[in-house]
Ligand code: BDR
């Protein structure tokens with residue numbers, strides 16, 4: 001595959017156990033040209049995210065991909081990490097050595113703007129973290145949308161949340177930023193919790209990776225083993241690919257079933273803050289009939305995923 005045929009992508013992450021699984025896949029897949037990676041506070045503090053991201057690139061033996069530090073807190077909310085899920089270091093406490101690579105000396109918004117506008121082909125943005133960097137980018141440099149092909153983001157949920165009963169972590173962490181993203185005016189795919197939770201690597205494959213002699217495969221296995229074994233109710237844990245599924249969706253969109261639907265983020269304080277309301281009604285309701293249509297962005301919402309297809313794609317790419 002020549003450079004001109006590869007899909008130029010930029011990843012915004014909060015590495016993060018499953019962000020790491022996504023990065024390993026992205027830097028290995030021959031159809032992707034990872035032009036930059038930007039970091040934001042989320043699963044852990046932003047400095048931890050930068051360190052973890054550089055560690056993953058180093059273990060993966062990735063090329064020289066620029067990594068930039070971004071927002072250290074959401075637009076309005078305080079920082080609320082997910083260390084109870086991702087470990088004290090944000091990446092499973094695997095005891096990995098500190099990276100020798102360093103981040104570039106420009107901030108994430110500057111790097112995003114520079115790499116998006118410099119790309120010879122429109123870029124696909126893959127945010128898999130709270131959307132603070134992306135909102136700041138869109139508000140500071142709105143001209144970037146002319147060279148964005150689409151945004152495939154991990155966030156939101158049609159049905160059940162995780163941070164709250166109805167809100168997914170990335171959107172809940174910075175709801176205002178998510179609302180800005182949804183109105184970016186470019187095609188958007190929402191890879192939400194509904195599909196995110198389904199893509200599980202079988203226990204046998206996790207064990208195989210863990211016992212590999214190749215460091216990046218071993219790390220992938222250890223990260224997968226760290227993924228939420230308790231909730232599967234299975235004594236032999238399977239590992240969720242999490243954010244990596246969103247990258248699979250860029251490489252192989254046919255593995256995803258989507259529907260173009262209106263999506264709105266709840267910004268009001270209270271128990272629904274951070275919820276993504278996805279309107280799946282087949283016809284107008286009384287609210288629209290009596291009060292008129294409200295302007296709502298249309299988003300390609302992932303409603304189904306071919307689990308086997310994405311698991312095999314991810315495994316084959318890593319192997
Ligand atoms: C999202 O939150 C983070 O914990 C994961 O990395 C993923 O991006 C899931 O809600």
Ligand code: CA
Pocket residue numbers: 013014015016018019043128129243
């Ligand atoms: Ca993430």
